[in-house]
Amino acid sequence: MSDLQFKRHRRLRRTPFMRDLVRENHLRMDDFIYPLFVVEGEKTRNPVSSMPGVEQISLDYLPQEVDELLSLGIKAILLFGVPNDKDSVGTGAYHTHGIVQEATRVIKKHAPEMLVVADTCLCEYTDHGHCGVVANGDVLNDESLELLVKSAVSQAEAGADIIAPSNMMDGFVIAIRQGLDEAGYRHIPIMSYAVKYASAFYGPFRDAADSTPQFGDRKTYQMDPANRLEALREAQSDVEEGADFLIVKPGLPYMDIMRDVRNEFNLPVVAYNVSGEYSMVKAAAQNGWIDEKAIVLEMLTGFKRAGADLIITYFAKDVAKYLQG
Template identity: 75%
Template sequence: MEQQLTFKRHRRLRASTSMRSLVRETHLRPTDFIYPIFVIEGSNIKNEIPSMPGIYQLSFDHLLEEVQEAYDLGIRSIILFGVVSNKDEIGSEAFHDHGIIQEATRMVKKDFPDMLVVADTCLCEYTSHGHCGVIQNRDVDNDASLELLAKTAVSQAKAGADIIAPSNMMDGFVVVIRQALDEAGFNHIPIMSYAVKYASAFYGPFRDAADSTPQFGDRKTYQMDPANRLEAIREATSDVEEGADFLIVKPALSYLDIVREVRDNFDLPVVAYNVSGEYSMVKAAAQNGWIDERALVMEKLTSMKRAGSDLIISYFAKDVAKWLQESN
């Protein structure tokens, strides 16, 4: 008598589009995304960023059009970055009560009160040297920078920002900002900490967009070494203990193992930042006809959710929202 072969028939659950949809474990929704917008001084400005096709520097008169488009697509969160011409050694435009992010926030909240505005809280876009803090002896002075970052966070909260997102990677930035917000009466404003931010080569196009390239040296003394995994947990642990409400991992695609580590170790919402270099590589390949852009983007963003992120900051947010509408 022949022996009966037994094995699992996993393909039963892949037999059709409807079957695959029925058992799909990971889903993307427009509300999963935080859409980055670059706001620039001046009027009637819509500068496409050469290294980021489809992404623009927008003056105030174009800002609300962009927000309207994102809103109509079901996106309910944006993060604002400022592009200014008046820069100084301490980045004073970052914490000016009528600075570019503060004014942009007021505009958005006035017309779109239920659009969540996340304010990037850093100094690099506003300093003449392009670093994320105060310079002493050609290095960033950690503690001297904290006071300015706290002032920036409070000014952004006063302008109506719903979430403060400090991206500077100074030690102690969460606790100092938390204390400053609380003392100013903003204990209800959450902090979305760039808890795990690597000194990555994937940031190049962003620095073109935000005009934030360091004028000397690099950021390796304060951003993390890409080779380190355990350090990510130490960084995130510190931010949780200091009062963070969200944890960002940046970049995302080459650091999905870190996204999973953070997800497994902490119960706060995890945010993956799908950064500019990750965006630009896909756009370049698509323009050359080398890839199926839609399929590739959906696959890689799904991988970020599957790795454990709850939210994704992505320049593809509008594209994905359109594709999701078309597939419904």
């Protein structure tokens, strides 16, 4: 064997400290955004049956929740509202006293430093469950933009630090940017759901947000999972229209897309580790089939390796505890 010539890559893997020294990607608490579902009423903590460890909580429990998150080093939350009443045009999304607006005020009064990212969509607030205005079975694009702008401005007025439009209407970034600017919120960034696929991985989220479409599906406005180049066209449009962050959703099945977006654009890239990815890991762990901690850390590190700067994940609390030892 002495005459063989080959590279000795294992030299850099010999010990744990050696592996730490040459590790290329790291998870930090600054990387994470924790999704939070807020409901109307009082003294409410509704466990989401398909998402172990995730709850819908009422406004009076928000200070306690925020304190826990801050103690874990989680500095940003993504707010979703679950209203009592819905209508055909999603009035609760842009009402001054809508659930996300009220939740934002509670959080900002209790802990002004917590970053509030407001999900800007209509699906949780419409009685048909679609992300825009519906007429004759079609989701209307331009008419929906007007309501999304109203929602974004209302959220900014309530104190949201970042607006995160998830509706996938054409032109939603430029419409919201113009609306925010005209209302005096030029300083509020837009975290665009730039690349959002019509994915089967969203099922548990629709339980949590009560946002299942009552007819049809969302394939006319969310992207075909088979398409790659379309993702770059979508992201390019959002960059040109004024987006400040680019979300790729879902995360795990679309890490190739995440890398494409990272290579193409110089804005912060956000991976959305969605509900189906979360629930599958939790279910397998509960059955003793996997090592949950090892799987979660490997998966989230994979997002960083694929090019994500930030990660929206329901695992944020768990990861905080893992990283704190």
